[in-house]
Amino acid sequence: MAxxxxxxxxxxxxxxxxxxxxxxxxxxxxxxxDADTGSAYCEAGEVTTVGDSHSGVPTVGIPMVRPGSVxxxxxxxxxxxxxxxGFCQLHTPDGFLFGVTLTSSVDITTQPRYTDEFSAGDxxxxxxxxxxxxxxxxxxxxxxxxxxx
Amino acid sequence: MGxxxxxxxxxxxxDATIxxxxxxxxxxxxxxxxxxxxxxxxxxxxxxxxTRAGSITGYTLLINISxxxxxxxxxxxxxxxxxxxxxxxxxLNLLTNKFSDTQPRDTxxxxxxxxxxxxxxxxxxxxxxxxxxxIMYDD
Numbered sequence: 439m440a441x442x443x444x445x446x447x448x449x450x451x452x453x454x455x456x457x458x459x460x461x462x463x464x465x466x467x468x469x470x471x472d473a474d475t476g477s478a479y480c481e482a483g484e485v486t487t488v489g490d491s492h493s494g495v496p497t498v499g500i501p502m503v504r505p506g507s508v509x510x511x512x513x514x515x516x517x518x519x520x521x522x523x524g525f526c527q528l529h530t531p532d533g534f535l536f537g538v539t540l541t542s543s544v545d546i547t548t549q550p551r552y553t554d555e556f557s558a559g560d561x562x563x564x565x566x567x568x569x570x571x572x573x574x575x576x577x578x579x580x581x582x583x584x585x586x587x
Numbered sequence: 588m589g590x591x592x593x594x595x596x597x598x599x600x601x602d603a604t605i606x607x608x609x610x611x612x613x614x615x616x617x618x619x620x621x622x623x624x625x626x627x628x629x630x631x632x633x634x635x636x637x638t639r640a641g642s643i644t645g646y647t648l649l650i651n652i653s654x655x656x657x658x659x660x661x662x663x664x665x666x667x668x669x670x671x672x673x674x675x676x677x678x679l680n681l682l683t684n685k686f687s688d689t690q691p692r693d694t695x696x697x698x699x700x701x702x703x704x705x706x707x708x709x710x711x712x713x714x715x716x717x718x719x720x721x722i723m724y725d726d
Contacts, residue, residue, distance in 0.1 A: 439595055439596055440595045440596070441595055441596040441597070441598050442593055442595045442596065442597050442598070443598050443600065444597070444598070444599045444600070444601070445600050445601060446601055447601045447602045447603070447604070448599050448601070448602070448603040448604070449603075449604045449605075449606070450603070450604070450605045450606060450607065451606040451607065452606065452607040453605075453607035453608040453609075453610060454605045454607065454608070454609050454610065454611075455610035455611055456609075456610065456611030456612075457611065458596070458692070459691070459692055459723075460611055460612065460613055460723060462599075463612060463613040465613065465614070465615050467615075467617075468617065482617065482619050482717050483617060483618075483619030483627055483628075483717075484619050484620070484621055484627050485619045485620070485621060485715040485716075485717055486621075486715075487651065487714065487715055488717075497682070497683045498649065498651050498683060498715070498717075499649070499717070500617065500647075500649075500717050500719065501647035501648070501649050501685055501687060501717070501719065502647065502719075503615060503645040503646065503647050503687060503689065503719055503721045504645065504689065504721070558687060559647070559685060559687050561649070561685075585613070
């Protein structure tokens with residue numbers, strides 16, 4: 439089948455219906471953790487053993503269905519002491535891929551597609567570090583991805 | 588309002604903005620478990636009710652085994668408690684086992700209101716399992 443190429447930005451002001459396959463869609467991958475001090479991997483639902491040895495090369499995590507790239511991260515958390523700060527990183531088999539510095543109770547970062555890419559089957563694990571003696575609780579991490587196919 | 592039809596493959600090499608509804612979008616649903624008898628959606632052992640009609644297009648499965656006793660079994664994606672996509676896992680290895688597959692749209696279909704769940708029958712134990720199911724909606 440022939441392909442129709444559009445190289446400019448495309449804006450459709452009405453509805454769009456795809457009857458074939460849809461390549462290049464967005465998705466959100468969720469992690470969570472009840473409470474933490476120091477450094478630890480976030481949980482994937484009820485699975486608490488995500489990541490391993492803080493090496494940045496997790497063998498347990500969320501495996502990706504298709505290849506793509508990471509385009510955003512948001513972290514929502516509550517601190518039990520004032521001035522809580524730290525950072526959250528996405529770890530994959532390629533090591534540290536993407537992260538956000540935690541300075542408030544809601545931290546968000548985005549980046550262009552194709553900046554940090556992953557392959558189908560790569561494992562995602564969210565690694566969070568809390569500075570000093572502060573404690574975080576009710577941590578919710580969302581990783582935004584755009585799939586290539 | 589008229590409809591513009593594109594019957595070829597469409598490749599947009601720049602950004603695309605859609606001001607209306609997107610009909611035909613993808614979603615990934617995560618299941619997880621630390622017990623073979625209770626595969627969870629978040630913290631709930633239940634099926635997800637699908638909001639729209641569509642089909643199942645892919646999955647990934649990660650099972651971690653800590654015992655030295657080898658186990659085997661199957662992985663099933665079920666619609667309304669009936670298996671529609673079944674994978675024989677064979678004998679699982681100690682530590683991490685990873686499986687994934689994709690299939691064309693409209694192979695395993697569901698309608699709005701159908702229930703989606705996954706099971707790991709015949710597997711007596713594992714340390715944990717993390718499962719993604721990719722679906723594509725029709726509307």
